[in-house]
């Protein structure tokens with residue numbers, strides 16, 4: 001097995017990452033672009049990059065991911081990819097008829113220094129961009145950042161290119177959901193709808209990457225925010241941006257460009273973070289929280305009370321995206337569990353202080369690491385040194401789970417070996433119930449499996 005010989009003796013490393021706890025920037029840019037209606041993402045780089053990005057998204061969402069590529073050859077690697085991108089734009093509008101093409105760069109095109117806005121201007125001059133159609137871009141060199149910063153860059157580009165500053169305000173609330181599953185975006189929209197709040201969510205991958213099976217293949221599924229709605233985000237009265245790492249930059253850009261004030265919130269995962277989200281919605285739209293949402297909250301509280309005896313003091317290792325980790329940590333601490341090991345490969349200034357706040361001084365033994373050396377190898381070394389009761393993270397933790405016989409709850413991105421995660425929310429009160437049920441099931445199933453005959457209980 002891959003990690004069987006991992007040594008528990010941690011040696012400080014400076015220039016080596018082993019099994020990174022992140023993926024590459026363009027994957028996030030591609031995911032964000034898919035949240036625009038009739039948008040065709042385009043990868044400006046080699047075919048290999050594009051194939052990797054598409055296949056990772058396809059394996060996670062179990063849906064075909066459409067994207068163009070500039071298909072760099074040796075020649076374009078030396079002389080630049082201008083002619084490839086011009087031809088690609090012409091081909092894509094002619095053959096696939098998208099409303100918008102979202103170009104992201106790769107390590108190679110960034111190293112060459114291709115000037116994408118200049119190439120897009122040239123494409124327009126040559127008549128390759130039909131009237132009423134758009135091409136926009138973001139920069140995603142993958143020797144910095146991660147899939148989360150790539151997502152953030154593309155969402156900011158959406159604002160930079162399309163949001164229109166206007167004098168009047170419509171009273172709508174913009175929601176930037178951060179990198180969450182399509183099922184999460186659907187749940188956030190449901191909460192807003194049931195509170196009677198008119199929103200524009202961008203990007204919105206619900207009904208794109210979890211579109212219903214109808215018997216006919218739609219190259220462009222019905223979901224995704226429209227360009228018209230994105231333009232109107234400049235006239236909304238407020239933006240709620242969920243996830244500090246993924247949503248701060250676009251929310252601030254919209255404030256600067258269109259004077260739409262923003263509030264940056266944690267992802268609404270768990271009880272307290274959802275409370276803050278619902279309260280911010282209530283204040284922003286000046287509405288009352290309906291009784292049935294309070295009832296949903298009450299059910300989460302009841303479930304927490306019922307599970308406390310099983311979860312108290314259980315040690316948990318977490319890895320993945322910073323926004324997810326902050327909210328998950330807070331939730332686990334609220335459950336009186338102990339998130340003792342927390343690792344993310346995604347850089348970002350505020351992560352460590354936010355984790356410290358989420359830990360709230362309740363887990364003094366917690367080890368937290370961020371950046372290039374914060375990898376799955378280090379996580380495994382910590383676990384070998386002092387084990388945990390539960391793992392929560394993406395598919396890459398399954399080797400640790402198998403080697404050390406620790407239950408794994410698959411959460412975050414990517415999940416390559418299971419189906420269905422994209423349909424079920426982990427945000428909101430409904431998501432908290434689901435997460436709690438998964439945690440409890442994992443802990444009790446192991447207890448059942450490991451108990452001696454005389455202590456194997458029917459009622460637990």
Ligand code: SF4
Pocket residue numbers: 024025026045048049052106107108141142143
């Ligand atoms: S890290 Fe760079 S070269 Fe590798 S797949 Fe990502 S964009 Fe391409």
